[in-house]
Amino acid sequence: MNSRRLTNALNDAQAGLPITPAPALANAVRWIPAAERPIHRWFRYREGFSPALFDHLKTKGTRLDPFCGCGTTLVESARSGVRAYGIDVNPLATFITTTKTTPVNKRESVEFKRLTHQSLKSYRRFGPAQAPAFPLINKIFLPESLETLLRLRAFIDTVTSPRVRALLHLAWVSILEDCSNAFKEGNGLKYRNKRRRPGRYETVPDSTWIPKYFGISVRRFVENRWKEQCDAIASDLSDHPLPNSATTKVVTGSSLDARNLRFDEPASLAVFSPPYANRFDYFEAFKVELWMGGFVNAASELGVLRKTSMRSHLAAARGASDSTWSRLSPFLSAMDSSASSVRMGIKAALAGYFDDTRTLLRGLHAALAPRATVAVVVGNSAYARSIIPTDTLVARIGQEEGYDVERVLVARHLHVSSQQRAHLGSLDEYMRESVVVLKSRA
Numbered sequence: 001m002n003s004r005r006l007t008n009a010l011n012d013a014q015a016g017l018p019i020t021p022a023p024a025l026a027n028a029v030r031w032i033p034a035a036e037r038p039i040h041r042w043f044r045y046r047e048g049f050s051p052a053l054f055d056h057l058k059t060k061g062t063r064l065d066p067f068c069g070c071g072t073t074l075v076e077s078a079r080s081g082v083r084a085y086g087i088d089v090n091p092l093a094t095f096i097t098t099t100k101t102t103p104v105n106k107r108e109s110v111e112f113k114r115l116t117h118q119s120l121k122s123y124r125r126f127g128p129a130q131a132p133a134f135p136l137i138n139k140i141f142l143p144e145s146l147e148t149l150l151r152l153r154a155f156i157d158t159v160t161s162p163r164v165r166a167l168l169h170l171a172w173v174s175i176l177e178d179c180s181n182a183f184k185e186g187n188g189l190k191y192r193n194k195r196r197r198p199g200r201y202e203t204v205p206d207s208t209w210i211p212k213y214f215g216i217s218v219r220r221f222v223e224n225r226w227k228e229q230c231d232a233i234a235s236d237l238s239d240h241p242l243p244n245s246a247t248t249k250v251v252t253g254s255s256l257d258a259r260n261l262r263f264d265e266p267a268s269l270a271v272f273s274p275p276y277a278n279r280f281d282y283f284e285a286f287k288v289e290l291w292m293g294g295f296v297n298a299a300s301e302l303g304v305l306r307k308t309s310m311r312s313h314l315a316a317a318r319g320a321s322d323s324t325w326s327r328l329s330p331f332l333s334a335m336d337s338s339a340s341s342v343r344m345g346i347k348a349a350l351a352g353y354f355d356d357t358r359t360l361l362r363g364l365h366a367a368l369a370p371r372a373t374v375a376v377v378v379g380n381s382a383y384a385r386s387i388i389p390t391d392t393l394v395a396r397i398g399q400e401e402g403y404d405v406e407r408v409l410v411a412r413h414l415h416v417s418s419q420q421r422a423h424l425g426s427l428d429e430y431m432r433e434s435v436v437v438l439k440s441r442a
């Protein structure tokens with residue numbers, strides 16, 4: 001398909017939809033502005049949206065976030081005394097959300113502070129705790145970093161108060177990336193000793209990168225990160241406590257399973273950001289925390305989680321539907337069949353992604369209060385010389401599943417990758433991150 005036909009298909013798909021520029025939302029759809037906010041900063045989760053989103057969604061009724069991630073919706077709701085429910089398939093995400101949103105009493109807060117001081121004085125007399133069966137453990141951690149982390153872990157395991165232990169465990173899980181030999185980038189991990197050179201990677205010798213990154217003592221580096229993280233949590237607990245009336249409930253499971261969408265009180269606002277159709281595999285990106293934190297204990301468990309997640313990446317594929325939805329077809333037909341993404345099965349993954357979106361919106365329609373609002377934060381993507389206008393397609397599925405489209409708020413524009421620019425550069429205006437606002441019809 002040439003670019004004119006793709007442009008026509010993009011225009012046809014969005015014809016009549018209330019697509020509205022909303023630059024004031026540009027920072028609200030990204031996590032970065034949350035990085036320094038109390039409580040949100042307890043775990044770095046770049047895939048989240050910002051608490052600022054709730055400056056634009058000031059509703060009093062019960063909220064549901066069926067892809068709650070690390071809890072932006074639930075923390076902000078708890079802070080303003082609004083009841084909120086969350087669901088996520090990733091047990092790491094639900095542990096983080098639960099730990100952030102369970103109110104802490106004064107005694108627990110003091111105990112947390114006392115134990116973080118105590119841990120630094122005495123952790124070397126403990127453990128090390130048993131290392132998990134994580135296959136990459138010795139590649140991801142230097143021996144000294146691993147030993148220090150496992151001794152701290154042994155100390156945490158002796159703490160009797162479940163609430164304080166959970167806070168310490170969260171602090172520990174959240175420093176793993178910094179204390180490791182790799183960092184999250186793109187759809188996975190990149191090793192700190194690899195330097196990108198034109199067309200290849202160069203390995204930097206240990207004698208150069210280790211002191212440069214960790215300083216003169218790896219153990220001290222880990223201790224300092226632990227202290228910083230615990231201090232940040234302690235200061236948020238004392239300066240920004242959540243009200244004791246905070247009512248949140250978090251479920252670990254798939255929101256595509258309608259049984260997980262039922263709560264005591266039907267929500268009047270569902271607000272969420274599903275995984276984008278960008279092949280990002282959350283279980284790959286968070287595998288260090290999942291294994292080390294004890295959230296998975298075998299490769300087969302990780303495999304099950306991948307397959308239960310929304311079909312936004314190739315490892316989640318679980319059988320394509322028999323026929324492709326007619327509104328998606330033009331964008332799949334426009335793809336260059338020789339592109340590697342097509343050979344790897346991106347068309348089936350995208351068909352699955354929109355099938356899952358339909359399953360979710362159908363389930364929500366049945367589970368939410370009458371005339372509920374659904375706000376979906378999504379980003380469009382580009383593959384194999386075609387554009388997938390996810391915002392438009394989510395709005396169209398909404399219409400087919402019993403919702404009116406109130407607005408498609410375009411928060412910001414994205415760019416196609418440098419490889420795609422030659423073919424799609426003129427279509428940049430369709431690459432955007434938007435908030436699709438639906439209202440369920442009675």
Ligand SMILES: C[S@@+](CC[C@H](N)C(=O)[O-])C[C@H]1O[C@@H](n2cnc3c(N)ncnc32)[C@H](O)[C@@H]1O
Pocket residue numbers: 045047048049050066067068069070071072073087088089090093253254255256272273274275276282308309310
């Ligand atoms: C973009 S993130 C959400 C981030 C969240 N808004 C926040 O601010 O922390 C998408 C989340 O969807 C979750 N997810 C993927 N498939 C799911 C499914 N079938 N059911 C529930 N959650 C799922 C992922 O684990 C991930 O945490």
